[in-house]
Amino acid sequence: MSIRNGTRALRAIDRHTVAADIVLFTIQDGSLKVLLVRRDRLPFRGRWSLPGGFVRTDESIDEAALRELQEETNIGNVYLEQLYTFGERDRDPRGRVVTVAYYALVHWQQFQVRGKPDGSAAWFAIKRLPELAFDHRRIIDYALERLRNKINYTTVGFQFLPRQFTLTELQRAYEVILEQRLDKRNFRKKMLQLGILKGTGQFNTNGRQRPARVYTFAEPKVIKLQEKGIIVPF
Amino acid sequence: MSIRNGTRALRAIDRHTVAADIVLFTIQDGSLKVLLVRRDRLPFRGRWSLPGGFVRTDESIDEAALRELQEETNIGNVYLEQLYTFGERDRDPRGRVVTVAYYALVHWQQFQVRGKPDGSAAWFAIKRLPELAFDHRRIIDYALERLRNKINYTTVGFQFLPRQFTLTELQRAYEVILEQRLDKRNFRKKMLQLGILKGTGQFNTNGRQRPARVYTFAEPKVIKLQEKGIIVPF
């Protein structure tokens, strides 16, 4: 048996099932949440798991991830980035399943408006996850680590906000993700000097206090992040 | 057809072939090189490609990557880290092949001593790559990007050096990877104050000039890197 790269013919015995699972984050009620779906079949029937599913042979893995997300949550147009591929031998009792994990960020309203509220899918606070199917807990932990890293040197965090937002809202998002309070003056100084925010001239009068300036993310309509990330319209 | 996560049975029609390909870097003669192997079968017969091969169903992807590397280069004990999974539809003319790409770093002597010099594998300077099979060029570009990023906030760069080295050798490695000259005083200051180098008390008398102090990487025998990375004895 020749083993040099790719010189063996494609053999049925080496076939794997490939899945794409998505860790979909949002911020709701001041806490970071992930979307989970309830499994209605074996294995792990009744357990919560990440949205996702098998990659078909006629689509790329990215396409599969987007499709699954669309099917399970009705959410399109999200920031989606490949996370890591989990390929331990026994991670799926059904057989050889390799999972390409993605993570995605949405503003909570994106889901609440269009999602299905039938109990088969729900947001769970990251601090209070139920027991999960497969190795999904590990995948979430890893996604969380990536998110916390990346928020410090990219603008992924903006994905949690609507198009227009106040600086306080932005700061709250950062605080929730990083699990620490940030200094208001320093935060504002830094954000403003980055040059990626554009004031709209409008003021938010929701509260019963001094109205806050409303900003927009000033980068072009498309967010191109460092490293690999699917480019997504904002 | 139910599409909720994992509720479809494993179906043959969704089966993929999974490959692990490795971008193996080294520094030789003052330039950054990657190991390529020549394909002796279709498709792309005669073209150079990354070492790698199909993942078997009885091994994890990490295991497959290590095994392939071992088989093709006789190199074990390397720093190996998963890079990205490439799953475009038409990336392999034989059919649906998903590649989990890894990258690895070795000191050039590790290979030269034990590798096979029969012309089926060779080091290529990153600046002068031949035309490659599949999308391997893209994989290399991505690995290079990752390497250049990571060298700035981890100690991966040390993998290019033997156990004992001088500060000048270390600096040269960084310069080659980053493709820029570094200031000698600043580089030494920074490295020494990191506290990860230990002087051996020995001096290198190779050259025909003032002998240089010889250092060792002072971290424990095992290198645990940020993010996901296989832990490897140094």
Added chain:
DNA sequence: GACAAAAGTGTAGGGGATACACTATCTTTA
């Protein structure tokens, strides 16, 4: 008009990154 609530604003100090040039030590060679 007083109070509650969040918005908005500036400065001083510390630490790390950068820029920059000369002396020390060894080998080789005349």
Added chain:
DNA sequence: TAAAGATAGTGTATCCCCTACACTTTTGTC
């Protein structure tokens, strides 16, 4: 053995970014 060649090795001043820190402004409500 002295000079030349080659690399090792060393310190300081400046700038910028990060941090710590508290009060005034503006609105709505009672």
